[in-house]
Amino acid sequence: MTYRLDGAVIDSRRVGVEVPVGMVFQPGTSGRVAAGAVIGRLSTESRNAATLASTKGTVARSRLAMLREHIGEVRAPVAGRLLLGEKPGIARDGLDVVSALSPLQTLRYQGMRFSGAADVETVVGQRRVPCRAIWLTESGESRGGSQVHCRLPDNVETVAGIPAVMTLSAPEVTGAIVVPHLYVGLDSSGSNYVVKKVAGDSVVERPVVVGVTDGVRRVIRSGVEAGDVLQMVEPQ
Helix, strand or coil, X not given: CEEEEEEEXXXXXXXXXXXXXXXXXXXXXXXEECCCCEEEXXXXXXXXXXXXXXXXXXXXXXXXXXHHCCCEEEECCCCEEEECCCCCEEEEEXXXXXXXXXXXXXXXXXXXXXXXXXXXXXXXEEEEEECCEEEEEECCCCCCCEEEEEECCCCCCCCCCCEEEEEEECCCCCCCEEEEHHHCEECCCCCCEEEEEEECCEEEEEEEEEEEECCCEEEXXXXXXXXXXXXXXXXX
């Protein structure tokens, strides 16, 4: 999945540490940190994880599996002073490209690991540069959604107020079973994701554990084998 988003360059005083919904950041240090240094860990929020683990059905199992993918070390994307609290970050002056995400784009972003790049005007003309870090902030608008920030490298000679374009790219899914989004639905209880497998002259509803989706295709973690013939699921 790739998003190309119109945005603008702004002055910024901090780089956010991305903490996915349902996860918590556990700091492992304080004060000034070097770029690339381990600053803590992401872990699942214990009460939420316990609730999901005790809930029957593949909807809960799918969500818990997605959360567990984020568990691990967090490294500082830039050097600076570690900021702790509800929204951790690193104090570091610089320039960000900021673009708006719709509520649906925000959901897609939160379910995947994106990398980013920005096309910006500089003193030598337009350049495409990698984002040193990307993170979300609230949009402040009643319609919802969010703003995504791309911290520009220090050597990019541009100024705040310049229009820019941000490109967000999710890694290509390999070694996984992927099916069209319309072939996955919910059972009558609403607690299981299901597909309809064609077995001879009959169609069998089978629960599945799912992964990320781009709105067109969906990763299937378990419940479907390569070569299975599926039927489109009618919406509930």
